[in-house]
Amino acid sequence: MGEFELIRRFFASAACAAGGEGIALGIGDDCALLQLPPGEQLAISTDTLVAGVHFPDAADPFLLGQRALAVSASDLAAMGATPVAFTLALTLPDARADWLDGFARGLCAMARGCGLGLVGGDTTRGPLSLTLTVLGRVPAGGALTRAGARPGDLLCVGGSLGDGAGALPLVLGQREAQGAHADYLLARYWSPQPQLALGQALRGRATAALDISDGLLADCGHIAKASGVALWVDQSRLPLSPALTALHPRDFALKCALAGGDDYRLAFTLPATELAAVQGLWPEMAVIGRVDAGQGVHLLDSTGAELLPPVLGYQHFGSQGD
Template sequence: MGEFELIRQFFAAAHCAQAVEGVALGIGDDCALLELAAGQQLAVSTDTLVAGVHFPAVCDPSLLGQRVLAVAVSDLAAMGAEAIGFTLALTLPEVDAQWLKDFSDGLSRMAHRCRMSLIGGDTTRGPLSFTVTVFGRIPAGQALRRDGARPGDLLCVGDHLGDAAGALSLVLGERQAAQELARPLLARYWAPMPQSTLGQLLRGHASAALDISDGLLADCGHIAKASGVALEVNQQQVPVSTELQALLGRDAALQAALTGGDDYVLAFTIAPEALQRLVLPGFIHVHVIGRVLPGEGVTLRDSQGHDITPVQRGYQHFRETP
């Protein structure tokens, strides 16, 4: 099967390639065309996922299709943007028709959930990897950024943390668990739902925001550096699910929540009075986990106020060596 036949059969005809509002021209030409209303800005983000680094080399392609798109759309959610469309650059070691159909089905399910359309991309031969570029729209000047946190703000997260990191041992077959325990944890790994609704509600309220991909403490460091402030995290206030605690125990579950990554939950700073004004849907559970202070960096404190900040704060692809 040639490259163009592969695209036509498994992607151009897929449910995720159906036109949505804002897409004037999708798959089939040299470029896609997007339409933005007056007073809107285009939000763009690119993510690359590599087999053996971001997901197991052997896994269910349908689940993989969901994950590939979800983690990219989470960046739009972090900026408060509404999703429009995405492109997919797919590198395959070989053509497997059933694998491609299952992958396309999973991709389409997540695209439907995120209300966005596949509008283009590329295919090539090589080690399995995906590069997804997502496009969204946002009212001009209302994008959530990392550089607005101010002393006196609260530090919050949009859900409990650590489930995906805890599920990794289940994904890799290193640990077994009862279905009622494993199912919700695996869902957080394979189909993390971007917090788009929360991101859009935070426009005009939050002072800074991002999505947690490399670990709470590591990613909060990006807000602290961009804003020129210090962030203090209270360990006792970090939300951890009962399923994760049952799987790992309280201490290991907390470690996963603090440094494990792969959560794709929003972390944001907000003035106390602005948080009180927020009207949140019932499915969004915001947790206050700390505060913004003058200074720099991120500090983790225990219930007695002691500094217990770990040396390893999250995942890095390229670690600096002394």
């Protein structure tokens, strides 16, 4: 199967490549054309996922297609952007029709759920890797960023933490588990749902935001640095799912929530005056700490004493916790 036949058969003809609002021209030309409403800006983010690093070599292609787009779309949620389109650069060791069919179906299912249209990309031969670029729109000056948190703000998250990391022993075959709790954790790993509606609801309310991909403490460090403030995290207030605590000891569950990564929940800072409004729109959110003058991220135990976390989060280069 040649490159162009591969693209035509599995991607150009997919439902998610049919175009949509904001897409003036999709797959089939040298460039796609996007049409933004007046007064809006384009939000762009690119992620690369590599076999053996970001997912197991033998990952189910349907689940991989879902996950690959979800983790990229989560960046749009973090900025409060409305999804528009995405591109896919796919490097494959070989063009197996069964693998491509499963991957394209998973990709398209997530794309339609997120409101994203496939508008182009590239294919090449090599070790399996996926590079996705997502594009969204946001009112000019209205995007959420990591800068802007202020002393006195509340530190919040969009839902339970640690589920993706808690699923990893199951994904890697290090542990066997069956039943509803295992199914829940595996779904949170393979099909995380980008918090797009929450991100849009936070525009004009939150002072800073990002999505949690490398671990709560590590990612909160980005807000602290960009905003020039200190974030205090109350460990006793971390929202843990019943599935996570049922399958793992509490110490391990807390480590997953603090430093495991793969959550794809939003972490955001919020003036206390906005709390009731956001809770009304997103009841599963949780307040987990506060913003103070100072710098860095600080972890408190249930007595209010500061803890020294052994690991901050995932890093591709350098030792963990650097």
